[in-house]
Amino acid sequence: MTDRHEQWLAAERLALTLTEGGMQRMAARTLAVFLFTDQESVTAGEIIDRLEASAGSVSSAIKSLLSVGLIERLPAPGSRREHYQLRDNAWATLFTSQNAVIQAMLQAAAAGIATTASGDPAHRRLTEMHDFYEFLLGEIPTLLDRWRQQSG
Amino acid sequence: MTDRHEQWLAAERLALTLTEGGMQRMAARTLAVFLFTDQESVTAGEIIDRLEASAGSVSSAIKSLLSVGLIERLPAPGSRREHYQLRDNAWATLFTSQNAVIQAMLQAAAAGIATTASGDPAHRRLTEMHDFYEFLLGEIPTLLDRWRQQSG
């Protein structure tokens, strides 16, 4: 427990997993720092040290994590440095961002349906696709409600 | 309707969307052919023509779509060419493949928890993460049951 090396390994593996799930590599590694730090908040400089990465890449990783709402900038505690921390509900947010993909699939299917005649096999396939994603999109809010209820 | 150019555009846009969702580019374009073709099944050669891509890249795209269960090889209809088609339930399959990602996140969280003491903020964060993905993983089967029921 609290073995530094083990922890570093676990963090990097988690980052790898996030990357496979579609997140950019540096953003994933940065997110892992926010998860694994033993402090309540973190500065860009600390991330740079911990990841041994350039200031530039860390800066853009922070920017992208901020933009999707996974971390937040803390009201500056008098310091010159900006402090950031993982937001509550970050995981639900990450999951919700899949909604955008589903929405896009739905629209793509609709566009395809509009180009096919109703007897065409393509019309049937695209309609099936459309129905599925429409169903999914409808279920997600309910799902997250259940989560909020269960977790308090 | 059935405007060839419109259809091509819709197919390529759908492929783009799939790519953004994490699918490899050529696999996505190939899947789009399976969706939009007006035939019941398709051969590798037809995909090559339609996408104006090399035999090699189409071959590997087909291989990967087969491996995730989105398309199937048809019992050879006497022809020398292999015929493939979109599988029933392809979309549910595609969605389910997200399970693997969720499972991996769960394990990554568990590994992290094991490296932290219970007073450590990291311990709390990792536990929250773990709980969320555990919840998700449990919900997905139910979700798909509802889909099967609704769609018949």
Add this chain to the structure above:
DNA sequence: CGGAGCCTTCAGTAATTTCTGAACGTACGG
């Protein structure tokens, strides 16, 4: 059994993505 057509594999190349480093902007502290 030999030829032809189709598909697969793989090494090399092309394209894209990601990272770095330097120059610039900003704000705090003295």
Add this chain to the structure above:
DNA sequence: CCGTACGTTCAGAAATTACTGAAGGCTCCG
């Protein structure tokens, strides 16, 4: 105010990923 410490942006370099084309294998047909 000036000097210093951070943070950001952006052009170029490095690394990764994806595609092509050629060689090889398999199967069907004559």
